Amino acid sequence: MVPYIELRNINKRFSDVNANDHVDLSVNMGEIHALLGENGAGKSTLMNILYGLDYKDEGEIFVQGQFSDIRTPSDAIALGIGMIHQDFMLIPPFTVTENVVVGLDEEGSSPLLDLDKAARSIKALSEQHGLDVDPHARVEHLSVGEEQRVEILKLLFRNAKLLILDEPTAVLTPQEAEGLFEVLRSLADNDHTIIFITHKLHEVMNISDRVTVMRDGKAIDTLKTESTNPRELAMKMVGREVVFHIDKNLRKSGECVLQIENLHVDDDTGYHKVQGVSLDVHSGEILGLAGVDGNGQSELAQALMNLRPIKEGNIIVNDVDVTNISSSLHRSAGMAYVPADRRKVGSVSELSVALNTILGNINHYTTAGNLIIQDLQVREHAEELVERFDVRPRNLTLDAGKLSGGNLQKVVLGREIMHEPSLLIVEQPSRGLDVGATEYVRRQLLTERDRGTAIFLISAELEEILALSDRIAIIYEGEIMGVINSDEAVVEAIGLMMGGTRLEDLPGYR
Amino acid sequence: MKGFTGPIYSYLAAVLVSMVLVSLLLALFRIPIFETYTLLITGSLGSMTKLGDTLMVSVPLIIASASLVITFKAGLWNIGVEGQIIAGAVAASFIARELQMPTQILLPAMIGAGFLGGAFWGLLVGLLKIRGGVNEIFGGLGLDFVATGLVVYLVIGPWSRKGIASTSGTEPFHENAWFPTVEGFRLSPLAVSVSLLVVLMVIFVFNRTQFGLKLRSIGLNPNSSYRFGIPTSRYILTALVLGGAVAGLAGVTQVASIHHRLVPSISGGYGFLGILVVLLAGYRPFLVIPIAFFFSMIAIGSIQWQLRLGLHSSLGGVFQGTLVLSVVLISAMRLLRQRREKHVKTEE
Ligand SMILES: Nc1ncnc2c1ncn2[C@@H]1O[C@H](COP(=O)(O)OP(=O)(O)OP(=O)(O)O)[C@@H](O)[C@H]1O
Ligand SMILES: [Mg+2]
Numbered sequence: 001m002v003p004y005i006e007l008r009n010i011n012k013r014f015s016d017v018n019a020n021d022h023v024d025l026s027v028n029m030g031e032i033h034a035l036l037g038e039n040g041a042g043k044s045t046l047m048n049i050l051y052g053l054d055y056k057d058e059g060e061i062f063v064q065g066q067f068s069d070i071r072t073p074s075d076a077i078a079l080g081i082g083m084i085h086q087d088f089m090l091i092p093p094f095t096v097t098e099n100v101v102v103g104l105d106e107e108g109s110s111p112l113l114d115l116d117k118a119a120r121s122i123k124a125l126s127e128q129h130g131l132d133v134d135p136h137a138r139v140e141h142l143s144v145g146e147e148q149r150v151e152i153l154k155l156l157f158r159n160a161k162l163l164i165l166d167e168p169t170a171v172l173t174p175q176e177a178e179g180l181f182e183v184l185r186s187l188a189d190n191d192h193t194i195i196f197i198t199h200k201l202h203e204v205m206n207i208s209d210r211v212t213v214m215r216d217g218k219a220i221d222t223l224k225t226e227s228t229n230p231r232e233l234a235m236k237m238v239g240r241e242v243v244f245h246i247d248k249n250l251r252k253s254g255e256c257v258l259q260i261e262n263l264h265v266d267d268d269t270g271y272h273k274v275q276g277v278s279l280d281v282h283s284g285e286i287l288g289l290a291g292v293d294g295n296g297q298s299e300l301a302q303a304l305m306n307l308r309p310i311k312e313g314n315i316i317v318n319d320v321d322v323t324n325i326s327s328s329l330h331r332s333a334g335m336a337y338v339p340a341d342r343r344k345v346g347s348v349s350e351l352s353v354a355l356n357t358i359l360g361n362i363n364h365y366t367t368a369g370n371l372i373i374q375d376l377q378v379r380e381h382a383e384e385l386v387e388r389f390d391v392r393p394r395n396l397t398l399d400a401g402k403l404s405g406g407n408l409q410k411v412v413l414g415r416e417i418m419h420e421p422s423l424l425i426v427e428q429p430s431r432g433l434d435v436g437a438t439e440y441v442r443r444q445l446l447t448e449r450d451r452g453t454a455i456f457l458i459s460a461e462l463e464e465i466l467a468l469s470d471r472i473a474i475i476y477e478g479e480i481m482g483v484i485n486s487d488e489a490v491v492e493a494i495g496l497m498m499g500g501t502r503l504e505d506l507p508g509y510r
Numbered sequence: 511m512k513g514f515t516g517p518i519y520s521y522l523a524a525v526l527v528s529m530v531l532v533s534l535l536l537a538l539f540r541i542p543i544f545e546t547y548t549l550l551i552t553g554s555l556g557s558m559t560k561l562g563d564t565l566m567v568s569v570p571l572i573i574a575s576a577s578l579v580i581t582f583k584a585g586l587w588n589i590g591v592e593g594q595i596i597a598g599a600v601a602a603s604f605i606a607r608e609l610q611m612p613t614q615i616l617l618p619a620m621i622g623a624g625f626l627g628g629a630f631w632g633l634l635v636g637l638l639k640i641r642g643g644v645n646e647i648f649g650g651l652g653l654d655f656v657a658t659g660l661v662v663y664l665v666i667g668p669w670s671r672k673g674i675a676s677t678s679g680t681e682p683f684h685e686n687a688w689f690p691t692v693e694g695f696r697l698s699p700l701a702v703s704v705s706l707l708v709v710l711m712v713i714f715v716f717n718r719t720q721f722g723l724k725l726r727s728i729g730l731n732p733n734s735s736y737r738f739g740i741p742t743s744r745y746i747l748t749a750l751v752l753g754g755a756v757a758g759l760a761g762v763t764q765v766a767s768i769h770h771r772l773v774p775s776i777s778g779g780y781g782f783l784g785i786l787v788v789l790l791a792g793y794r795p796f797l798v799i800p801i802a803f804f805f806s807m808i809a810i811g812s813i814q815w816q817l818r819l820g821l822h823s824s825l826g827g828v829f830q831g832t833l834v835l836s837v838v839l840i841s842a843m844r845l846l847r848q849r850r851e852k853h854v855k856t857e858e
Contacts, residue, residue, distance in 0.1 A: 053737065074739040089734040091727055102727045103738030104720070111720050154738075 002065040004029040004193045005050070005162060010059035012045055014402070017393045019045040021217035022059070027162075032184060032194045034204045034225070036237055037214030038434040039406025040392045043197050044086060046214070047164050051083040052076040082160030084151045086167050086405055086432075087343060092140035097122055099139055100154045125156055130183055143294070145176035152183065163187065164195045167405070169203060170432050173293045173460060181207050199406075199434045201230035213237050238436040249450055251470045253285035257334075257423050257454035258304075263313035265296070265303040273299040275478040276313070283422065286445065286455040288469030288486070291498055293460040296478035298340060301427050301458055305330060305337045317423055331361060336421035338413050340428045340458075342405075346412040349401025353391070354382040356400040357415050381418075389414035390440065405432040413441060417448055424448060427458045442468060462494065476500045520840050521790075521801075527836040532829050546815065553814030554807040562697030566768060568799075568806035570595070572705040573760035574784035575791070575798040576712045577628075577753045581646075583716060583793055584749040585729035590635045590650025591757045591781030593657035594628040598758025599765045600661060601627025603680070603772040606687035606765070607669065613686040617766070620687060621704070624762030625755045631657065632754015636747040646750065654781070662774050669772065679773035689767035698767040705763070708756055712795045725749055757781065786830070790837055805830060 003026035012020040019042045027033045035043050048054040050061065052070040061068050063079050070076050076083070090099045097119045119135040126133055131149040139147060148168060155163055163184075169177040184194055184207060198204060204211050205225060212222045213236045220236055235241060258281040265274035273296040281287040291297055302308040304315055306327050315323045322333050330337075339345040347356050358365050358378055365378050382396045389410040391403070400408060409432060416424060429445065430438040445468060449455050459465050465472055472489055474481045474497035482503025484493075493506055533543045554564045574591050581588035602624040609616060631653060638649035662677065669680045689698040716722035728735045728742050728749075736742045764776050787805060791797035812826030 051737075072739075072741070073737050074741060077739040083737070085737065089731075089737050091730045091734060093730060094727070098723060101720075102723050103735065103740040109720075113718050113720055113723055158739075 001028065003027060003062075004031075004064060005195075006062040006065075007046070007050065008060045008062070010046065010049060010061075011057050012042075012049060012054060013057055015398075016395060018217045020049070020056070023214070023217070023219045025212055025219055025222075027193060027195060029193055030188055030191055031209045032188050032196060032207055034208035034211040035195060035197045035214065036199075036201075036204060036211055036233060038237055039410075039432075039437050040404040041214040041237075041434075042217040043214055044166055044404065047083060047166060047195065047197065050076065051081060051164060077158060077160070080159060080161035081164070082155030082158070082162065083164040084148070084155070084166065084168060086170070088144070088147050088151065090139045090147055090150060092138070094139055095135070096133055096137050096139060096142075096150050096153075097135045099150055100135075100157050104158055122153060122157065126153055129153075129156065129186065144171050145173070145179070148172070148176075148180065149183075156187075161191070162193045162195070164197075166197045167199070167432060168196070169198060169200065171293075175292075177203070199432065199438075201233055201435065204233065205230060215239060234435050237434065240436075248446060248468075248470075251285055251449075253470065254283040254452065256280050257283050257318055258456060259314075259316040260304070261314040261316070263300070263303060263315070264311040265299045265308055266311060267299055273478050274303065277475070277478070277480055279473055279480065279483070281423070281454040281456050283454045284449060284452045285470040286449050286457050286468050288465035288472045289456065289458045289475055290462055290465045290472055290494055291460070291475035295475050297458045297460075297475060298427065299478075300475075301337070301339070301425055301456075304425055304456075305335070331419065331421075334422035336416035336419055336424045338416050338424070338426045338429065340431065342408050342412045343401070347400045347408060349399060351400055352397050353386070353400050353403065353411060354378050354396040356411055357382040357385045357418075359415065361419060385411070385414040385418055388418075389444070390437075406434055406437050409433060410437065410441070413444070417444060420451075421453060423454045423456070425456045425458070428460065429457070430459075430461070430464060462491070462498075466491070474498055474503075482506075518797075520844060521837070524833060524836040524840045525804075527840065528829065528832040531832050531836065535828070541819065541821065546819065546821075549814045549818055550808065550811035552811075554811035559695060560810065562692070562695040564803070564806045564810045565702055566696055566698070567809055568803045569701045569705045569763050569767070570760040570778060570780045571783060571787065571802040571806060572799055573708050573763065574757055574780040575787040575802055576705075576708045576795060577756035577760070578784050578788045579712055579791075579793055579795050579798065580715075580725070580756065581749050581753040582788055583729050584725040584746060585732060586746065586749060586753075587645075587647050588635070588650055588750065588753055589647055589781070589785065590631065590653050591753070591784060592777045592779070593650065593654040593781075594631040594754040594757035595761040595764065595777040595781055596654075596657035596661050597631035597754070598624035598628035598761025599772060599776045600657075600664065600761070601758065602762040602765050603664075603669075603683070606683040607680075610684070611686065613688075613690075616686050617689065617700070620766055621759065621762050624758040626758070628758015628761060629751045629755035632750045632752070632757070633747070635754070636750035639750070640743040640747055657777075658774070661772065661776060665772060665774055677774050679769065680771045682771045683765075687766060688770050689763070691767070696768075698763075701763045701767040704759060706799075708759060709795055709799060712756075716795070721745075721748075783830075786834055790834065808833075 005027045007023060007025040010020050010023045023046055037043050045054060049056045052072045052075050055071060061070055068079055097115050100122055101118045122135045131153055133146050133149050139150065168180060172180065188194055196208060208225045210222055210224055211233065213220045213233065215237060260277055260279045263274055263277045267273045277300060279287065289297055299308060303310050306325065310323060314321060317333050317335055320333060343349065348359065358381060365374050379396060386394050386396065391407050391410045400411065413429065429441050433441060445455060457468060466486065466489060469486045471483055472486055472494065473483045474494060476498060481497040481501065496506060497503060536543045536546055553560060555561050574595060577591055578588060602620040605620045605623045609619065634653055635646055635649045638644040639646050665680055666677060671681050689700045691698045716726065724740050724745055728740065728745055732742050760780060761776065764778060765772055769776065783805065787798055787801050790801050808826045808829050812823055815821040815825055816823045
């Protein structure tokens with residue numbers, strides 16, 4: 001049988017990185033094919049080449065056995081190839097229908113718009129594939145899960161037969177991810193072919209038929225999913241044994257560093273997102289905040305860093321009231337923050353990696369009354385960071401925006417940790433990281449804690465919370481359901497609290 | 511900068527605020543306030559002649575603004591409209607001077623030539639942008655200067671009046687090349703219709719065609735649009751050419767229904783004034799018409815200020831500028847109030 005897609009000997013260099021090193025990949029019709037690999041292994045690059053966003057230096061692409069020279073996304077779309085990117089690409093002020101129809105090749109079709117007719121076909125299509133969404137809603141009002149369904153509808157609407165999804169589950173809740181998998185399975189049963197990039201090994205095991213592992217730009221191996229296991233995949237991917245369970249030292253927590261008193265915060269639309277949260281985090285401990293994404297975690301973190309107005313309540317760090325201090329003073333108060341969105345909030349894409357490592361602390365590296373940046377000192381600092389956190393490639397002058405998702409995360413996290421804060425607030429530290437980097441980042445967080453830093457860890461992944469935290473607070477609809485010690489933590493109990501049961505109402509609570 | 515997006519009634523509030531501000535200014539110089547404003551109204555709408563003049567000034571302003579809507583919606587900071595108006599005017603003048611034909615043929619030919627002339631000037635901006643990587647702001651501005659130079663050269667050089675090389679303009683065109691007017695007035699129904707048709711066309715393109723949707727998409731996010739499979743460069747080029755073509759029509763109305771000859775200041779600054787109109791309209795084409803008309807009222811009415819009150823004519827510009835600032839002020843206040851209301855709502 002001819003493979004649906006065949007990539008032969010694809011090579012792509014970016015200045016000093018060989019992002020794709022003579023890669024072969026073949027994907028069969030109706031297959032769900034997982035693409036696995038470390039951060040910076042070249043997965044997105046390979047898929048960008050297939051979708052016409054990057055052009056290969058060498059190699060050939062065959063679609064259903066036909067040699068195809070794909071130079072632009074419209075070439076790819078004409079061949080039935082569709083891609084959903086790591087960052088979503090919809091136009092927020094447009095309606096769902098406008099987003100779906102815009103860019104449709106109008107050959108043969110009328111140059112006039114018939115949005116009502118399009119809305120009806122979108123409705124039908126969404127019912128057929130279980131992709132529930134209102135065609136008339138504006139995309140800016142949708143949840144991430146819904147946005148992703150619109151992206152899929154957009155591909156189906158233009159008859160894409162091959163769907164490429166680049167880390168589609170990174171921003172989804174577990175329930176949303178399960179919904180996505182059902183859709184993908186039913187699409188695959190209906191002659192669609194799917195390439196799926198992820199770092200989560202259980203997802204590979206759960207959804208894929210075959211899996212190709214990439215490392216350092218090369219395709220290492222392609223395996224049948226049923227005849228492999230997570231340990232073997234991790235081994236192939238990282239090139240060494242990966243430790244999934246990290247041992248924690250006993251906790252030596254000290255005085256209270258962060259004290260949150262009765263905090264109330266709204267989101268952008270005025271919805272009351274954080275409703276009277278009181279918590280404390282001590283030096284030398286990790287307090288994990290567990291909860292389904294969207295229950296006020298981000299708003300809470302933003303309010304702590306004064307990135308969002310506080311309606312009521314106080315924040316005290318090291319006995320100083322920081323509730324309304326300007327964000328330029330946070331560093332001197334000992335606070336550091338790693339936001340969930342590294343690309344838009346945590347970094348500046350157009351600046352070099354080196355300059356990104358000093359963001360928020362630039363005055364420390366300037367002379368002549370803050371007018372001149374001292375390049376040498378910046379370079380030393382950046383080199384140390386890149387070395388210590390294993391950022392790849394080791395190129396300090398590269399625009400930060402050109403780093404792969406995982407490596408950018410290392411830069412942001414490294415910058416905050418190297419400032420030796422007394423309080424570190426981290427959101428979704430391993431989102432988008434490969435298993436090796438995840439292990440590494442978690443170790444760094446534990447080292448920071450042992451050094452005496454108070455860490456407030458916000459994560460939608462329960463497994464991560466359980467692995468790292470000393471105490472766990474559970475948030476539901478902006479309220480804390482309870483705080484428990486992690487050595488007494490029972491997964492079922494936490495699950496119940498994440499669903500809205502208070503600790504004191506739990507069955508068997510003393 | 512996204513332009514102003516408030517509801518219609520907030521424009522009335524802005525007019526009131528700017529009137530208060532200008533009144534303060536007038537009071538400072540002991541100028542009769544009430545009379546100043548009544549003069550503005552009577553001077554621009556008070557008689558058929560004056561109303562006609564106001565309408566005639568609004569024609570090129572409406573057309574230039576419609577041209578700007580096309581490119582602004584596509585995310586292009588097109589400030590080359592001045593040059594495109596001139597290019598249209600020059601092309602139409604060429605036809606008017608060279609072809610001896612009955613007016614029924616000559617006028618459409620001039621309109622066609624102006625359309626093409628403006629389109630060509632827009633094409634240059636577009637090619638500089640997508641081939642040469644020159645931002646449309648610099649390309650457009652540069653070509654504005656080139657066009658101004660060209661028209662001055664023509665007026666004092668090859669197209670100068672016999673015996674005199676003066677910057678006051680070319681020989682008037684033959685009357686066949688004049689847009690017909692209402693008997694006894696300067697008002698030309700043809701020019702007014704052209705401006706309204708252009709606005710209708712822009713509304714149609716952006717609301718009812720695939721092309722318009724794609725341009726809006728490129729304007730909001732060119733990166734996404736490219737990934738959607740839209741050949742963004744080609745559409746950017748098309749938007750600049752179409753915008754230029756429309757601007758060229760403003761040049762046609764300038765030579766064929768206002769000046770009846772080519773003069774160095776043929777663009778009348780409408781390419782720049784149009785930017786203010788479009789920003790105030792929040793890129794909404796239908797709002798261009800009343801806003802441009804109001805600007806024209808100030809322009810024509812303020813002539814009376816000079817005649818009757820001895821005020822300098824630039825006071826009209828001060829009023830227009832205050833108006834823009836008031837709109838900005840009001841929209842800021844509206845946003846603040848919305849935020850505060852939200853707070854009150856959630857605290858209940
Ligand atoms: N435009 C570019 N310029 C320079 N280098 C680039 C560019 N795009 C990608 N790279 C480099 O190519 C390599 C492969 O990047 P790619 O984004 O394909 O990795 P990835 O496997 O998708 O990683 P991740 O899992 O972190 O998303 C990285 O080292 C990256 O820095
Ligand atoms: Mg990637």
